[in-house]
Each structure stands twice: as C-alpha cells, then as structure tokens.
Amino acid sequence: MELYIHIPFCSRKCEYCSFVSFPQSENRIPEYLETVLMEAEQRIREVTEPFTSVYIGGGTPSLILPSLLDSFIHHLKVILPLESIQEFTIESNPGTLTEDFIRTCIALGINRFSLGMQSADNGILKNLGRIHSYADVINSVRLLNQLNVNNYNLDLMFGIPSQTMEIWTDTLNKAISLKPAHISAYGLIPEEGTPLFRALQSGVTSLPSPDLERDMYDTALTMLEKAGYRQYEISNFARENRECIHNIGYWDQTPYMGLGVSAASMQIIGKTENGLNCVRKTNPETLDGYMLLVKNHESDRLHTDFISPEEARFETMMLALRMNRGISESRFFDLHRIHIDDCYGPSLKKMEENGLMIHQDASWKLTRRGMDIQNSILLDFMDYRG
Numbered sequence: 001m002e003l004y005i006h007i008p009f010c011s012r013k014c015e016y017c018s019f020v021s022f023p024q025s026e027n028r029i030p031e032y033l034e035t036v037l038m039e040a041e042q043r044i045r046e047v048t049e050p051f052t053s054v055y056i057g058g059g060t061p062s063l064i065l066p067s068l069l070d071s072f073i074h075h076l077k078v079i080l081p082l083e084s085i086q087e088f089t090i091e092s093n094p095g096t097l098t099e100d101f102i103r104t105c106i107a108l109g110i111n112r113f114s115l116g117m118q119s120a121d122n123g124i125l126k127n128l129g130r131i132h133s134y135a136d137v138i139n140s141v142r143l144l145n146q147l148n149v150n151n152y153n154l155d156l157m158f159g160i161p162s163q164t165m166e167i168w169t170d171t172l173n174k175a176i177s178l179k180p181a182h183i184s185a186y187g188l189i190p191e192e193g194t195p196l197f198r199a200l201q202s203g204v205t206s207l208p209s210p211d212l213e214r215d216m217y218d219t220a221l222t223m224l225e226k227a228g229y230r231q232y233e234i235s236n237f238a239r240e241n242r243e244c245i246h247n248i249g250y251w252d253q254t255p256y257m258g259l260g261v262s263a264a265s266m267q268i269i270g271k272t273e274n275g276l277n278c279v280r281k282t283n284p285e286t287l288d289g290y291m292l293l294v295k296n297h298e299s300d301r302l303h304t305d306f307i308s309p310e311e312a313r314f315e316t317m318m319l320a321l322r323m324n325r326g327i328s329e330s331r332f333f334d335l336h337r338i339h340i341d342d343c344y345g346p347s348l349k350k351m352e353e354n355g356l357m358i359h360q361d362a363s364w365k366l367t368r369r370g371m372d373i374q375n376s377i378l379l380d381f382m383d384y385r386g
C-alpha cells in the first residue's frame with residue numbers, strides 16, 4: 001500500500017493553480033496536522049498491509065515548522081505501519097526550503113525531495129505568481145547537496161504565456177546542470193476558475209501556439225535523454241534507478257490511502273473471476289468540511305465510488321499506457337483474470353496497424369506518435385470496454 005498526505009497551505013496562490021491549496025492567512029497548520037493524525041487513527045482498519053511509500057504533497061509542505069513536522073511524523077509512525085517504507089518524498093517550494101527543515105526531514109527518514117522549480121526565468125516565475133526566484137532554486141539545491149541528499153526531483157513547466165523556445169531550453173539546461181536525480185516536465189493546462197484562465201479568456205495574455213508547445217515537449221525529450229535522463233512516463237524522466245516508486249505504484253494500481261483535505265484513496269475490496277472490485281474514497285475539498293468530518297469521527301463516511309471490474313480494466317489501460325513500459329499481458333491477466341486480447345484485442349490491433357502502438361516482449365506500449373494522441377486512443381478503448 002502507498003500513503004499520500006495532502007498539506008493544503010501555500011504562502012499565496014499561484015496564478016495557474018487549481019490544486020486544493022489555501023493561502024496561509026492564519027496559521028492553521030498545527031490544527032490541521034492534528035486532524036490528519038485523527039483521520040489516520042479513524043481509518044486504520046483500511047490498512048491491509050504495511051506501506052511501502054509515503055508522499056507528502058500539497059500545497060507547500062515545506063511551510064511546516066521543522067519541530068511540528070518532527071512531532072507529526074513521530075505520531076504518524078505510532079499509528080500507521082511505516083516500518084517498510086522504501087521511498088519517502090516531501091514536496092518543497094524553493095522559496096521556503098530551509099536547512100533546518102531538510103535536516104529534520106533526513107532525521108525522520110524522508111529520503112526524496114521534490115522541488116517546484118517550474119522555470120529558470122524570473123519574469124516567468126513572477127507572471128505565474130510563484131514566490132521564488134531562480135536564485136532560490138540554486139540555493140535549495142546547494143543545501144540539499146551540502147546535506148548529502150542526492151535523490152531530488154525538479155518540476156518544470158512548458159507552454160507558459162510569454163515562454164519562448166529559447167527560455168525553455170535555457171530552463172532545461174539550467175535544470176540539468178543542477179544534476180537532479182529526476183525531472184518532471186509538464187505542459188501547463190489552464191484550468192477554469194484560475195486567474196490565468198480569466199486572463200487568457202479576456203485576451204490579456206496568450207499561450208504559445210500548439211505547434212510551439214509540441215516542439216517544447218520534443219525538445220525536452222531530446223535534451224533530457226542526451227543528459228542521461230530516461231523517460232519512463234509521459235512527463236517523467238529519471239537517472240538509473242531513480243524513478244519515483246510512489247508514482248509508479250499509482251500507475252500500477254497499487255492500493256493507496258490519502259489523508260487530508262481532498263485526498264483520494266483506492267482500495268481493492270475483492271478479486272473475483274470477473275476481475276477486480278475496487279472502491280475510491282475522496283475526502284471533502286474544503287478545510288472546514290474536512291476538519292468537521294474528522295472531528296465528528298465520520299471518516300468512515302467519505303464520498304465513495306465503487307469501481308466495477310470493467311472500469312478497473314479501463315483504468316489499467318489509462319494508467320499503464322502513460323508509462324514507457326506499457327502494459328504486460330501477464331500483469332493485465334493477474335489483475336483482471338482475463339486476457340487483454342479478449343478485452344481490447346480489436347482496438348489494439350487497429351492501433352498497431354496505424355503505428356500508434358507496438359506489441360513487444362508480450363507487452364503493449366504506445367509509440368511516440370501514440371503518446372502524442374493518448375487521449376483519443378483512450379476514447380477508443382472506452383468504446384471497446386470489454
């Protein structure tokens with residue numbers, strides 16, 4: 001099982017942000033962390049096996065005071081089985097990461113950091129509403145290196161208003177020169193309700209053209225591969241053995257528990273001849289709604305969706321095809337007790353003929369062209385849901 005903990009606080013809200021995060025106008029972190037511990041206690045019955053990875057995401061987890069983080073994780077370890085953890089990640093904002101915070105994390109067994117660098121261009125960072133500068137990124141990486149942390153990720157973003165190819169290649173070069181173990185490169189998706197979306201709607205700003213955005217992605221593939229980063233998922237690149245275990249577990253449909261505001265959980269409730277029966281639970285999206293639910297001891301009344309064997313098979317395709325290794329026939333059979341050909345055979349064949357998928361080593365994978373149009377490929381699988 002995997003564990004995700006959501007910390008929904010940020011210094012201020014970025015212009016493009018659609019994550020569940022709230023600007024820190026008053027310090028609600030101590031009360032929030034206490035509530036997360038209560039939630040963990042209330043949901044202990046859902047834990048069927050020791051956790052193998054933990055991911056503290058947000059929001060901005062590096063806003064938590066080191067002494068508070070220390071006491072939170074110590075309490076969490078008493079409640080949940082965390083003794084078999086292989087990977088323990090914490091997300092950090094380069095504008096808030098301190099030496100004291102990193103030292104505390106190391107002492108607690110946190111062995112992976114993920115930094116929201118986004119760009120090396122200070123003008124772009126400012127337009128995005130980020131609180132940090134490129135100098136803060138350099139400083140954060142210097143601190144990590146000084147403290148012998150070598151497993152860290154840098155998040156980068158392309159397709160940003162006013163971002164040229166020159167700015168993007170400069171960001172890639174600077175990120176590579178910082179020698180992270182892992183790089184994530186995401187295309188910006190303007191989400192409705194964000195200030196950026198409104199600015200785009202009103203014509204105050206505009207996105208790079210789709211062709212330029214596609215070129216930016218291609219450039220990232222070429223430059224990162226040349227620098228020794230192997231792509232293992234659409235947006236993720238790693239040095240050898242530095243792939244993110246937690247995220248791979250998610251794409252592999254490993255059961256997970258999510259604690260905190262808006263966090264989702266997935267449990268397998270049964271494997272029958274017909275395949276997997278799963279449930280997905282989601283915590284309330286508002287801080288007060290979440291706090292109230294937990295304080296009233298109603299964590300067992302989370303919003304629950306039942307996932308039928310048919311939906312679980314489609315999710316396997318949707319998640320596994322994000323990864324370069326694709327989906328192996330044996331893995332599909334182990335999960336669903338049905339051969340992949342009996343579910344999606346006609347669709348897979350058609351895509352192979354059209355050069356969108358390849359069948360290799362008893363696995364199905366998307367080709368480079370297939371990756372580009374992954375969404376329409378998934379629609380095809382939806383039509384063929386077996």
Ligand code: SF4
Nearest residue numbers: 010013014017021059
């Ligand atoms: S730091 Fe991340 S979570 Fe926080 S507001 Fe910015 S984009 Fe959203």
